[in-house]
Amino acid sequence: MASVKQFQVTFDCADPERVARFWCEVLGYVPPQPPEGFATWDDFNRTLPPEEQGSWFACTDPTGAGPRLYFQRVPEGKAVKNRVHLDVRVGTGLAGEERLAALEAECARLIPLGAVRVRLLPADDDNESCLVMQDIEGNEFCLD
Numbered sequence: 001m002a003s004v005k006q007f008q009v010t011f012d013c014a015d016p017e018r019v020a021r022f023w024c025e026v027l028g029y030v031p032p033q034p035p036e037g038f039a040t041w042d043d044f045n046r047t048l049p050p051e052e053q054g055s056w057f058a059c060t061d062p063t064g065a066g067p068r069l070y071f072q073r074v075p076e077g078k079a080v081k082n083r084v085h086l087d088v089r090v091g092t093g094l095a096g097e098e099r100l101a102a103l104e105a106e107c108a109r110l111i112p113l114g115a116v117r118v119r120l121l122p123a124d125d126d127n128e129s130c131l132v133m134q135d136i137e138g139n140e141f142c143l144d
Helices: 016-027 041-045 096-113
Strands: 008-013 056-059 068-073 086-088 116-121 130-134 140-143
Touching (some): 008 016, 096 130
Parallel strands (some): 008 068
Antiparallel strands (some): 116 130
């Protein structure tokens, strides 16, 4: 049997730090400490060549349970639907109106952060309701 591997989830984006800080707020993640010898990430970035400044940012689960999220600047904009997305599990174990209320409450918290509500996928015979949203650069995710 293969051993479980650690992994990170990587986002291509235009503004890595802005998108990373959005996801820190969504998930309760934190940015890592700046490299040794630097008081802030801005101090570190100023030591890089101009084309590399702000080219990436990361955030981590402070409990160590979740994967690291890595955000890298790419020149092209988002053109099509994500092939992979995050499901933010806010309604686990809930059903019906109680689940919808939890999804709506989280949606209301995220919209002021820059998230966009796309559509509600109502419960059917196989699945509970979920709420499709977009982050601040249009990457889809679900409140599940």
